[in-house]
Amino acid sequence: MSAIESFRIALRALAANKGRSALTMLGVIIGVAAVILLVAIGTGVRDEIVGQIEGLGSNLLFAFPADFEGGGGGGGGGLAIRRQFELEDSDRVARRLGKSAVVVPVIQAPAVLKAGSRTMRSTIAAGTDRGVEVFTADLADGRFYSRGEYVGGARVVGIGATVRDELFPNTDPIGKTMSINGQRFLVISHFEAQGGALSGDQDNQVYLPLSTAQRILNTRNISMIVIKAENAEDVELIRAQVRAALRPRFGSDLSVFTQEQTLGILSQLLGTLTVMLAGIAGISLLVGGIGIMNIMLVSVSERTREIGIRKAVGARTYDIMSQFVIEAVMLSVIGGMLGAGLGTGGAMVLREWVPTQVTGWALALAFFFSAGVGVFFGVYPAWKASTLDPIEALRYE
Amino acid sequence: MTGDGLEPGLGACDDGRVILEARGVTKVYRMEDVEVHALCGVDLQICEGRMLAVMGPSGSGKSTLMHIVGLLDRPTEGSVMVEGEEVSHMSANRLAAVRNRRIGFVFQSFNLLPRTSALANVELPLVYAGVSGSERRRRATAALERVGLGDRLSHHPSQLSGGQQQRVAIARALVTGPAILLADEPTGNLDSRSGVEVMGVLQELNSQGVTTIIVTHDAKVAAHAERVVHVSDGRVVEDERVERRVIAASTTLGAGTGTVR
Numbered sequence: 001m002s003a004i005e006s007f008r009i010a011l012r013a014l015a016a017n018k019g020r021s022a023l024t025m026l027g028v029i030i031g032v033a034a035v036i037l038l039v040a041i042g043t044g045v046r047d048e049i050v051g052q053i054e055g056l057g058s059n060l061l062f063a064f065p066a067d068f069e070g071g072g073g074g075g076g077g078g079l080a081i082r083r084q085f086e087l088e089d090s091d092r093v094a095r096r097l098g099k100s101a102v103v104v105p106v107i108q109a110p111a112v113l114k115a116g117s118r119t120m121r122s123t124i125a126a127g128t129d130r131g132v133e134v135f136t137a138d139l140a141d142g143r144f145y146s147r148g149e150y151v152g153g154a155r156v157v158g159i160g161a162t163v164r165d166e167l168f169p170n171t172d173p174i175g176k177t178m179s180i181n182g183q184r185f186l187v188i189s190h191f192e193a194q195g196g197a198l199s200g201d202q203d204n205q206v207y208l209p210l211s212t213a214q215r216i217l218n219t220r221n222i223s224m225i226v227i228k229a230e231n232a233e234d235v236e237l238i239r240a241q242v243r244a245a246l247r248p249r250f251g252s253d254l255s256v257f258t259q260e261q262t263l264g265i266l267s268q269l270l271g272t273l274t275v276m277l278a279g280i281a282g283i284s285l286l287v288g289g290i291g292i293m294n295i296m297l298v299s300v301s302e303r304t305r306e307i308g309i310r311k312a313v314g315a316r317t318y319d320i321m322s323q324f325v326i327e328a329v330m331l332s333v334i335g336g337m338l339g340a341g342l343g344t345g346g347a348m349v350l351r352e353w354v355p356t357q358v359t360g361w362a363l364a365l366a367f368f369f370s371a372g373v374g375v376f377f378g379v380y381p382a383w384k385a386s387t388l389d390p391i392e393a394l395r396y397e
Numbered sequence: 398m399t400g401d402g403l404e405p406g407l408g409a410c411d412d413g414r415v416i417l418e419a420r421g422v423t424k425v426y427r428m429e430d431v432e433v434h435a436l437c438g439v440d441l442q443i444c445e446g447r448m449l450a451v452m453g454p455s456g457s458g459k460s461t462l463m464h465i466v467g468l469l470d471r472p473t474e475g476s477v478m479v480e481g482e483e484v485s486h487m488s489a490n491r492l493a494a495v496r497n498r499r500i501g502f503v504f505q506s507f508n509l510l511p512r513t514s515a516l517a518n519v520e521l522p523l524v525y526a527g528v529s530g531s532e533r534r535r536r537a538t539a540a541l542e543r544v545g546l547g548d549r550l551s552h553h554p555s556q557l558s559g560g561q562q563q564r565v566a567i568a569r570a571l572v573t574g575p576a577i578l579l580a581d582e583p584t585g586n587l588d589s590r591s592g593v594e595v596m597g598v599l600q601e602l603n604s605q606g607v608t609t610i611i612v613t614h615d616a617k618v619a620a621h622a623e624r625v626v627h628v629s630d631g632r633v634v635e636d637e638r639v640e641r642r643v644i645a646a647s648t649t650l651g652a653g654t655g656t657v658r
Contacts, residue, residue, distance in 0.1 A: 005524055016512055309508045312469060313522040313569065314497020316490040391470045394508065 006319075010327040013299070024295045025335035027288030028373065032339025032366040033346060034281035039362035040347035042274025044355035046267060052194075053263050059229040060134065060259045063093070063242055068255040082253055084221035087210075089246060093225055096245040101229045101238055104134050105222040107213045113206065115167035115178040122163055124180070125205045126213030127226070134226045135207065142174045142189025150209040157185040158207040161193035180206060183216045235260075278362070282369070289332070289373035296328050296381035307385050308393025321386035328378025329371060336370030410444035415481075416608050417443040417466055417577055422475035424461050424631075435461040437631040438475065443610060445576070448603040450622035450639075451612045458631040460581055463612045467500055467579045468492045480576070497526055501570025501607075503599075505582035507562045509554040509569075515541060516550040519569045526573055540568040544598050560591025567598055571607065578602060581612045596621045597645035621645060 014021045065085050090105035097103060107126040112119065125135065129150040137160065145156050157180065164173050173187045185208070194202050214220060229238050239256050246254050300307070307320055340363055347356040424436040435458045443449055443466075453459040464470040466477055468484055476485045484495060496502075501522075509518045519537040528536070541547055544564040554562050563583060570578055580599060584592030600621060603609040611622060619625045620643045627635035 002527070012513075305508070306510055309510060310521065310525070311493060312496065312502050312508070314493050314525040314573075316493045316525070318490070319525055389470075391464050394469070394504070 003322075006322045006326050007330075009323050010330050013303075013323075013327055014330060017299075020295060021331060024291055024331055025338065027291040028285065028332050028335030028370050029288075029339040029342060031281065031285030031288040032336050032370050033343035034284050035278050035366045035369075036340060036343025036358060036362050037346045037350070037356075038277040038281045039274055040343070040356040040358045041350070041354055042270065042277050043359055043362070044347075044351075044357040046270035046274065047357055048355040049270065050263055050267055053259060053266070059232040059235055061227040061229070061235065061239055061242065062257045062262070063225040063227065063246065064255045064257075065250055065253060066255060067253050068257075083250065085223070085225060086220055087222060089249065090222065090225050093227065093242055093245045096241050097227070097238060099230070100234060101227050102130050102133050104128055104131050104226045104228075105210055106131070106134075106224050106226050107210060107217070107219075107221075108223045109213070109217055111180050111206065112182075113163060113167060113178060113180055114182075115176065118167050120163065120166045122160075123205050124208060124213055124217075126208045126210045128210055131207070131210075134228050137191035137194060137202065137205075137207070140190050140192045141172075142187075144189060144207075145209050150211060153211040153215055154209060155183065155185045155212060156188045156208070158189035158191060159187055160191050160203040160205045160207075162203040163206060164190045180208070181216055278365075285366075285369060285373060288335070288370075289377040292328055292331050292374060293377035293381060295331075296324060296378055297384070299327070300324065300381045300385040303385075304388060304393050304396040307388050308390050308396065311388070311390035312394060317386045320388075321382045324382030324385050325375065325378045328382065329374035332370045332374030332378075333367075336367050339370070340366055410442070410447075413445040413447075415442045416445040416479070417441075417610075418478040419462070419466055419472075420476050420478070422462070422465055422472040422477065424458070424465060424470070425473045434631050436465070436472070439628075439631070439633055441466070441626065441633065443577075443608060445608055446603075446606050447624065448600065448609045448622045449611070450619035450625045451610065451628055452614065452616065452619045452625050453628035454614055457628045459612050459614075459628045462628060463579055463581050463610065466610070467502060468496050469502075493525070497522055498573055499575050499577060501567075501573070501575040501578045503563065503566050503570050503578065503580035503583045505585040507554070507559075507566045507586070509562055509565055511554055514551045514553060515546060515557065515565045515568075518554070518565055519572050522569060522573045537568070537572055540572040541565070543571070544568045558591065559587045560594050563587060563591070563595045564598060567595070567602070571602060576608055578607050578609045579612075580610065582614070583611060584613075584615070584618055592618070593645050596643075600645050617643070 063085075065083055085105070087105055090103055094103040104127045107124060109124045111122050111124045113122050127135065129145060129147040132144040139158075140161070142158065144158065145154065148154075149156050157178070159167070159173060159178075167173070167178060168176060168187075173190050176187050178185055178187060191203070191207075210222070225242075227238060227242060229235050235258050239258060242256050243254065310320060343366070344358050344363070347358045350356050419439050419441040422436055422439045423434070426433040426435055439462060441462070451459045451462060461470065465472050468477070468479070472485060476483055478484065479495060479499060484492065487495070510521070516534065516537050519540050520533045523533040523536060538547070538550060541550060544567050546561060546564055546568065549557060549561060549565075554565070557565065563586075578599070583595050583599065587595060596618065599609055599611065609622075611618065613619050620639055620641070623639055623642060625637050625639060626633055627637075
């Protein structure tokens with residue numbers, strides 16, 4: 001019997017039970033659509049975040065006084081910071097690099113903000129007057145703090161979009177006063193919203209001069225050193241120089257990340273997350289497959305007599321087997337195609353709110369997986385059908 | 398219809414060869430530790446081109462005998478020869494091929510595929526014989542015309558009368574051009590008029606050279622054959638020649654199936 005003939009028989013059998021076929025397919029449709037949709041969201045979010053980071057420029061380096069990169073696997077203690085950076089460390093790096101890079105010491109610390117009766121939690125991001133070159137926010141209005149304000153430790157602050165909306169709703173914040181950890185500050189600028197990104201909400205930050213931050217936090221330490229290379233090609237060279245400058249004091253307790261590395265780590269992390277999402281959606285595909293097996297088993301016992309008739313007139317084991325396998329595969333493949341359509345359509349609609357990216361491999365994976373589900377879950381019922389004894393099958397009522 | 402040399406208990410064919418033969422066929426069913434002997438050492442020879450009836454009350458083992466000589470079932474002991482070839486030890490797939498090419502079946506309950514046209518039902522054995530679509534349609538149409546249903550090709554079984562359904566089943570049985578036609582109570586579910594029609598078709602086919610075996614409990618049906626084998630309690634108890642054979646075509650005017658030689 002030809003394959004075309006098997007297809008025709010299978011198609012006729014599916015058409016004879018339209019409602020049941022559709023419901024069986026629904027399981028596969030939902031499974032495939034879920035896989036495609038979740039992978040699309042995962043990929044879309046990753047692409048957007050990676051794009052954001054790339055937008056910062058690939059010439060940034062970040063130095064931390066801890067060994068994040070090395071083997072550090074020695075249990076939970078691996079990330080313990082034994083010694084903090086101080087301003088001298090930043091100066092040492094700056095001297096070493098000279099004109100080839102901008103070096104900005106940065107403090108990041110939690111803070112409580114208050115304006116009038118409104119209070120909120122936020123993060124301090126403090127740098128030197130050159131911080132404007134490494135911070136990513138775009139000014140909405142106002143000005144960045146000046147060299148004089150940095151040197152003098154002035155109580156001036158630029159606020160992120162979230163802070164502005166929380167503390168100064170519907171008013172121009174510039175020239176207003178607010179308190180940070182109980183100290184009075186003058187708002188001199190506010191920034192455009194950037195949207196959520198990797199290190200928390202970048203909009204929920206306040207930008208102040210480093211000297212001021214050290215004073216209100218009562219510390220001489222800094223959190224990290226940000227270095228911006230003048231030429232992107234020099235990044236690796238500069239990285240080596242930064243290490244050399246800091247090694248005498250920090251030894252191996254030192255990490256210098258390039259933007260590229262951060263990207264790689266992040267992209268890997270988000271990729272893992274996407275695979276996990278796809279795996280969860282895959283479970284629904286599995287359930288859909290079991291639905292197919294269930295229906296095929298019902299179908300086999302319902303059509304026992306038909307199988308007997310076919311065998312009596314000369315159907316071989318293989319003919320019966322292929323008829324039922326093809327039926328199951330058709331259910332899952334048609335379901336897979338409808339699911340792919342639904343998932344792709346859903347991703348298009350969702351694009352309004354979430355970045356989504358339908359990838360070819362997700363489509364191919366979902367399609368072949370669903371076909372595989374059909375074969376896998378179709379074989380057992382088909383085998384059961386094909387091994388029926390013709391006379392037993394004919395007697396079946 | 399002259400002396401064929403059919404002696405009771407013997408199947409010697411003086412003017413033809415033995416087309417189907419059972420030798421010491423025994424069938425034992427095991428049901429919850431109880432052994433049921435459906436057949437106990439049946440020997441039967443069927444001559445090519447003849448019409449034979451296997452008769453017996455229900456439970457006598459006649460249907461089991463037909464299933465075994467029709468290769469739908471295997472004997473517990475003994476052997477079956479189709480056209481001189483031993484088939485009892487063939488694989489299921491080879492048996493399927495033999496059924497497909499050499500044997501046609503007609504069942505009491507028709508056993509047509511529901512929701513499937515008469516034409517598609519008749520095409521079914523050709524599908525498994527690997528015949529191409531257009532050739533299949535041509536041969537199936539011809540087979541349906543042969544049983545007088547040339548105008549019912551696209552009707553589904555539910556749209557046909559019992560007699561018409563049985564004629565579709567006969568068309569399906571003969572479409573591959575088999576040498577042997579096995580009919581298990583072919584008139585059992587039919588009114589008497591349709592029954593006569595169906596017997597007329599079977600006699601007509603037999604007159605064209607198809608060896609025909611009818612299993613029945615009804616002496617009137619058996620009288621359409623040339624020879625009747627009586628089965629009781631799993632044994633052949635009598636093998637007789639029919640003295641006054643009934644010719645279906647002469648009993649009814651409506652059948653229009655021609656004459657028997």
